[in-house]
Amino acid sequence: MNRPVTISLDAMGGDIGADVVVPAALGYLKQDKKTALILVGDEDTLQAMLGNHGFGDRLRIKHASEVVAMDELPSKALRNKKDSSMRVAIDLVKSGDADACVSAGNTGALMATSRFVLKMLPNIDRPAIITALPSITGQTFMLDLGANVDCSAGHLFQFAVMGSETVSAVTDISNPTIGLLNIGQEEIKGNEQVKQAHELLHASSLNYVGYVEGDDVFQGGTDVIVADGFVGNIALKSSEGVAKMIRHFMRLEFKKNLLTQLAGLIALPVLRSLAKRIDHRHYNGASLLGLRGIVIKSHGGADKIAFMNAISIARKEVSSDVPSRIAEQVKAHLDKRETA
Amino acid sequence: MNRPVTISLDAMGGDIGADVVVPAALGYLKQDKKTALILVGDEDTLQAMLGNHGFGDRLRIKHASEVVAMDELPSKALRNKKDSSMRVAIDLVKSGDADACVSAGNTGALMATSRFVLKMLPNIDRPAIITALPSITGQTFMLDLGANVDCSAGHLFQFAVMGSETVSAVTDISNPTIGLLNIGQEEIKGNEQVKQAHELLHASSLNYVGYVEGDDVFQGGTDVIVADGFVGNIALKSSEGVAKMIRHFMRLEFKKNLLTQLAGLIALPVLRSLAKRIDHRHYNGASLLGLRGIVIKSHGGADKIAFMNAISIARKEVSSDVPSRIAEQVKAHLDKRETA
Numbered sequence: 001m002n003r004p005v006t007i008s009l010d011a012m013g014g015d016i017g018a019d020v021v022v023p024a025a026l027g028y029l030k031q032d033k034k035t036a037l038i039l040v041g042d043e044d045t046l047q048a049m050l051g052n053h054g055f056g057d058r059l060r061i062k063h064a065s066e067v068v069a070m071d072e073l074p075s076k077a078l079r080n081k082k083d084s085s086m087r088v089a090i091d092l093v094k095s096g097d098a099d100a101c102v103s104a105g106n107t108g109a110l111m112a113t114s115r116f117v118l119k120m121l122p123n124i125d126r127p128a129i130i131t132a133l134p135s136i137t138g139q140t141f142m143l144d145l146g147a148n149v150d151c152s153a154g155h156l157f158q159f160a161v162m163g164s165e166t167v168s169a170v171t172d173i174s175n176p177t178i179g180l181l182n183i184g185q186e187e188i189k190g191n192e193q194v195k196q197a198h199e200l201l202h203a204s205s206l207n208y209v210g211y212v213e214g215d216d217v218f219q220g221g222t223d224v225i226v227a228d229g230f231v232g233n234i235a236l237k238s239s240e241g242v243a244k245m246i247r248h249f250m251r252l253e254f255k256k257n258l259l260t261q262l263a264g265l266i267a268l269p270v271l272r273s274l275a276k277r278i279d280h281r282h283y284n285g286a287s288l289l290g291l292r293g294i295v296i297k298s299h300g301g302a303d304k305i306a307f308m309n310a311i312s313i314a315r316k317e318v319s320s321d322v323p324s325r326i327a328e329q330v331k332a333h334l335d336k337r338e339t340a
Numbered sequence: 341m342n343r344p345v346t347i348s349l350d351a352m353g354g355d356i357g358a359d360v361v362v363p364a365a366l367g368y369l370k371q372d373k374k375t376a377l378i379l380v381g382d383e384d385t386l387q388a389m390l391g392n393h394g395f396g397d398r399l400r401i402k403h404a405s406e407v408v409a410m411d412e413l414p415s416k417a418l419r420n421k422k423d424s425s426m427r428v429a430i431d432l433v434k435s436g437d438a439d440a441c442v443s444a445g446n447t448g449a450l451m452a453t454s455r456f457v458l459k460m461l462p463n464i465d466r467p468a469i470i471t472a473l474p475s476i477t478g479q480t481f482m483l484d485l486g487a488n489v490d491c492s493a494g495h496l497f498q499f500a501v502m503g504s505e506t507v508s509a510v511t512d513i514s515n516p517t518i519g520l521l522n523i524g525q526e527e528i529k530g531n532e533q534v535k536q537a538h539e540l541l542h543a544s545s546l547n548y549v550g551y552v553e554g555d556d557v558f559q560g561g562t563d564v565i566v567a568d569g570f571v572g573n574i575a576l577k578s579s580e581g582v583a584k585m586i587r588h589f590m591r592l593e594f595k596k597n598l599l600t601q602l603a604g605l606i607a608l609p610v611l612r613s614l615a616k617r618i619d620h621r622h623y624n625g626a627s628l629l630g631l632r633g634i635v636i637k638s639h640g641g642a643d644k645i646a647f648m649n650a651i652s653i654a655r656k657e658v659s660s661d662v663p664s665r666i667a668e669q670v671k672a673h674l675d676k677r678e679t680a
Contacts, residue, residue, distance in 0.1 A: 134585065136584075146523050146524070149523070149530065149531040150532065183486050184573075191570055214573065214576065214579075215580050215581030215584065216581065217578055217581055218581035218584065219584070227574075229523070231574050233524075234521060234571050235554070236554065237523075237553050237555045239579060239582040240555050241554060241558035242558050243586065244555065244559070245474065249617050249618065250614055253611075253617075254610055260610045263609070266602075266603045266606050266607065267603045267610075269603070270596075270603050271593075273593050274590055274593045277589050278586065
């Protein structure tokens with residue numbers, strides 16, 4: 001290709017839409033001079049917001065007349081909104097006009113549409129969602145975060161391969177450690193799928209370290225944690241819930257009276273520095289893996305900084321061609337298993 | 341019965357054993373003048389620790405020659421350690437010498453032994469573990485926390501009934517709201533068991549409010565949250581992990597330099613007050629429900645305050661006779677369903 005790396009953005013998706021995506025696009029182009037972006041959505045709206053942006057061909061608009069609502073049923077969005085900003089952004093990846101796509105829209109619709117338009121990679125049954133989470137020692141990647149419920153051991157194994165490849169592609173870890181989320185090591189514990197996946201992983205050439213428990217996600221020490229989508233989603237959401245609760249109580253305590261307000265003022269730089277460490281915005285951008293193309297899901301409520309981070313993740317995955325790496329590795333593991 | 345309410349304590353269980361349980365027993369007896377405790381474990385050790393305690397018959401020792409290790413397989417503990425402090429403490433409930441039992445020992449062994457010795461209540465297939473967790477609006481009870489993996493919709497329904505009865509017994513909430521843990525309301529979401537349990541709960545006379553997500557546990561608003569043991573355990577452990585990580589980073593930030601240390605000193609009362617709000621010790625004590633007797637599991641690493649809290653929970657469940665209430669309510673729900 002003679003064009004620069006190009007990423008299509010669903011400009012109307014998310015809780016806020018263009019008011020976040022447009023500033024994020026402008027911010028991103030300033031910091032990455034080699035990448036082009038295509039804003040997909042209502043042309044008049046976007047044109048009016050952009051004005052004379054000065055990025056020339058690196059920032060273009062592609063018109064789409066519809067928007068997928070955040071609460072729209074995925075099947076309905078897929079069937080009825082063929083000119084939605086989400087659909088057109090994905091179509092651009094399919095046609096080769098874009099190398100990746102980022103959307104803050106409805107997760108279910110994004111997954112269903114991506115799967116329909118781009119198709120699955122060979123030997124992968126189901127797409128999975130992966131994201132990085134902060135941990136004491138750095139970061140932990142976890143998948144699946146909600147695309148799949150009722151997974152078989154084979155699905156969990158595929159997730160492990162996809163997670164391993166993605167993490168080695170987007171970080172500097174060459175052979176990521178893989179853990180399988182379970183509830184401890186006593187004999188009554190662990191469900192059937194997990195026990196079988198444990199055997200498959202043990203027998204593979206992946207850097208498998210065994211079972212990990214819920215608290216290991218944030219303690220660090222494991223690069224990739226594999227779970228079925230139901231469990232992964234609950235773990236993610238519960239953790240977000242605790243963090244929110246602590247933040248809420250901290251504000252309440254510091255606001256109690258003049259003295260605590262003063263203490264809060266003095267502690268402010270420290271608290272800010274703490275907040276920065278676990279700022280979810282720096283972790284925004286979940287990858288939809290297993291597809292013949294790169295699709296990044298931004299949090300629906302993402303702000304400019306968070307959305308820019310999601311674009312960066314898309315860019316990294318393009319550089320290292322994550323889908324091809326996944327396809328190769330899954331095939332290699334299958335071949336090895338057949339030879340064994 | 342002509343004796344005071346009596347609670348047997350597995351004095352050797354947990355990561356620390358008698359060094360926590362004995363001080364907790366003495367501390368508890370000071371604040372509750374009407375209850376008696378039986379310390380179960382090595383008589384010589386316990387006698388030496390107690391000395392002349394001054395509580396007379398309200399604090400007795402029952403000898404047991406063995407201890408169940410924290411990592412011992414439940415089936416082995418059950419088969420080989422018939423004179424363990426855990427087993428003898430449960431036997432005392434069975435024989436009627438105690439009204440409830442508290443152990444900080446190995447969860448799997450406690451569950452297996454309690455089930456074997458005490459037996460299940462009629463119409464309950466599996467025991468479940470419930471505990472209170474802090475939330476923005478007060479507290480949320482969650483079950484099951486790891487006793488059951490691979491639950492059917494019927495099991496989840498039984499958990500809901502048990503949770504509802506327990507919470508109305510140990511709190512002042514007369515008709516607790518029940519939520520079912522799920523991963524959202526989109527059509528692709530939710531596994532089969534959860535969807536079926538949703539129907540059963542909707543059709544019942546329980547105060548069912550519908551699906552809740554992982555973050556709702558800590559946001560409050562629902563009194564009882566029902567999940568299968570795998571999911572519940574992962575949610576609990578992940579949340580503990582996040583809280584630990586935040587604590588860790590907070591310490592790190594306040595220790596960075598002299599200035600931040602000073603800020604920390606000034607903010608200390610506020611931070612202590614915050615810590616108190618979410619102090620897991622005040623939530624220590626998980627109830628094993630569905631048994632013909634009251635068994636409370638204390639956290640393995642519980643300290644004196646935490647263990648005392650677990651004894652208080654046992655005491656409350658004795659007062660309101662939780663097992664009988666559960667048996668009655670489960671029967672009532674079944675009768676209603678048959679009539680319908």
